[in-house]
Amino acid sequence: MREFDHIKSLEETEQFITQHRFTFIYISSPNCSVCHGLKPQVQELMNKYPEIKIAHIDTQEVPKIAGRFSIFTVPVLLLLIEGKEYLREARIVHMDLLEEKLDKIYKNMVDPQ
Numbered sequence: 001m002r003e004f005d006h007i008k009s010l011e012e013t014e015q016f017i018t019q020h021r022f023t024f025i026y027i028s029s030p031n032c033s034v035c036h037g038l039k040p041q042v043q044e045l046m047n048k049y050p051e052i053k054i055a056h057i058d059t060q061e062v063p064k065i066a067g068r069f070s071i072f073t074v075p076v077l078l079l080l081i082e083g084k085e086y087l088r089e090a091r092i093v094h095m096d097l098l099e100e101k102l103d104k105i106y107k108n109m110v111d112p113q
Contacts, residue, residue: 007025026055030060
């Protein structure tokens with residue numbers, strides 16, 4: 001299972017986004033049971049997308065992240081391509097729908113025919 005990079009500041013977040021073409025950011029809070037249950041499922045799913053760099057941000061460690069990405073609830077899952085947001089899922093995430101969306105974006109952006 002792939003491990004998330006652990007981001008601890010807004011500056012690290014910006015570096016992560018600019019250093020990689022494809023980034024997936026998992027934003028959660030330590031007191032969120034949905035976050036804890038969903039994270040391993042997302043990690044497992046991201047094994048299918050080796051080109052996408054993955055990171056985790058704890059809202060208590062980086063409270064400014066809420067303002068940076070206009071976050072009002074957790075968890076929030078963001079897919080950014082070249083710094084632009086292409087996909088956002090929040091709170092209740094349906095893994096099969098997330099996988100469908102990721103497949104479509106991944107095929108078009110990473111492996112265009």
